[in-house]
Amino acid sequence: MRDGNVRAARTAPANGDAMQKYLAEAVGTFVLVLGGVGAAVLAGGRIGFLGVAFAFGLSLLAMVYTIGPISGCHVNPAVTVGLMMAGKFDKRHLAGYVIAQCVGAIIAAGVVLLIAKGAPGGYSAGAEGLGSNGYGVASPEGYGGGAAFIAEVVLTFLLVLTVLGATDSRAPVGFAGVAIGLVLTLIHLVGIPITNTSVNPARSLGPALFAGGDALRQLWMFIIAPLLGAAFASAVYRLVNRPAVQITAARAEQATDEERRERVAGPREVERPV
Template structure:
């Protein structure tokens, strides 16, 4: 029996990437801003979800997005993942620009909706969120920067290392010969949760330039000045992971999936 289902179009894939990144940023950043320290004036923060809740929110959004839109676009939702997959041979370089633009737009739309909600929130809520950096990534001490006071060097090492391991896990669990497709989103989401548990105190956890851009837009001049770190070094980590995976785990001479499928046809 033949399968007449046509493959997703390019526009379908780009919309899926935008939706998935929107969910990731709205869910994770929204939890950080609305729920992490709720209520803000409570002596012992009895209701806020804290770092653990924020970490879980980012992980859960990836799981949900991967199950919902992964079958359409591959479920990258992150420029560092897109470029890492391209470096590994799993994704065509020519499609990377469209994916990255869709991811950035999806993330920016998510923080714009958070701002819209804040406009109708308690008096001063939105201004306080923006004055504190709007959950942006940062390094150094002061009113804006690393939650734990870690410097630039710590942020660079953390972003390269954790993004690389994140992409390596993604490449491993989505391998057609070694991975279990039905469980891959769970492994990816749990890995992202672990990454946040490790690095929220270091630099508020990026490992995703689209997430960093989305919050820096509303985080003020300090967030924008430090944004380059959270664009450059997650991408470096993703590219390193793609090259390492291809060198260590892929058979020599293996064709990327897209080219292999084209040859079969």
Template sequence: MNKPIAEFIGTFALVFIGCGAAVIGGMGAGPTAINVLGIAFAFGLAIVAMAYGIGPVSGCHVNPAVSFGVFVAGRMSMSDLISYVIAQVLGAIAGAAVLYVILSGKASGWTGGLGQDGWGPGYLGEYSTLSAFVFEAVATFLFLVCILGVTQDSAPPHISGLAGLAIGLTLVGIHIVGINVTGVSVNPARSIGPALIGIGTNPTAFAQLWLFIIAPLIGAGIAGLLFANGILSAKKA
């Protein structure tokens, strides 16, 4: 159970820190607003912290799309994939639930926002369904190319030793590009947790979950296939 527990904790941390930054720091012109860069670094630094904290135990996937990509690449078993995904989704739900408890105590009132992903009229940049789907699929593909590349057995020590930092900074870049498009998921669990806990105040986010499950899995699966077939795999020295 060590690996699923680690994945639960890691995904909890990602949602609590990343989504927490989005809704507590948030967007705007006020002195406390951290805006796109702040939110992007919150998600990225959460990954960096967990990569070094739980990476030695589970590899720090904290993302069903990452686990799926690793599975397609031939680096994990189906049983591990299932246990990882269950732990990740539960961790994301727990992280969103703790945020809900904290935010519900805000004296000036709270609208129910938990950093839910979305698209369309009324959501940030108001991008179309196609724009949202393409962004999530492409961004997840690029994210997995980084992850699978720096963690492959043949990666030189000076690269693999910095894997957590490289992965975290890649996630920062993805958020800088995509926050105004979808809020950035590239992670079905990260979308499921806030959407489920916040369904009472934002049912639209729950209804849009399908995109944040399907698109990341497509992007991750394509990346996994490229590594499984040796197209992006480095040769051992």
């Protein structure tokens, strides 16, 4: 009986920690899709490709420092898979992370659609796409399926490799968010004309469910290509990088132990002269 109580006590905090991570991933993905897709749908005509690229990059940058210490701020099933394959993520949480990311993306896409419908004349997700990804006639510049597939694989490779390197135990502490946010901006600058840039199956799933049509029929590419790119990034990372100590992304995105202790302790009292 006593052993059962001990096991229950150990399991409860572990389950609570897992749920906190899943919730953080859902919130982070929500912010990424709301910021990036929202910028494309609601302000794309004013800010252009450059503005949308920065909207995605800045959204991710903010979330790395907001939820990174909790969950690692993957906010992308491809990143989660890449980290798992590189040995930096516990595979027991794979399903929970991916489900949370997809839920966050779907809710964000729904919120963007609700806001867009309030514009004069309304908004049709099916007709206007809701920032969904596509190739061929669904590509912003008409790029074919082959070019789109290659672009998504290579750009996801770049994203996941950057995440792996920036969260390495030897990387400068506290700067992972800057590198990851900037590389996502760069990726969008290259990829928006080709596919509207996915590199993230959850980001593609959310708008596609509301847009339907080509966005839903072509969704397979924006699931398979990013996962393939993540697998390549993991293989290259393992080949060229052999750290002495392996740490998780969440641990790498935290401040140093000394910095955290100082924050918790608060400002020291200044001795006043008697």
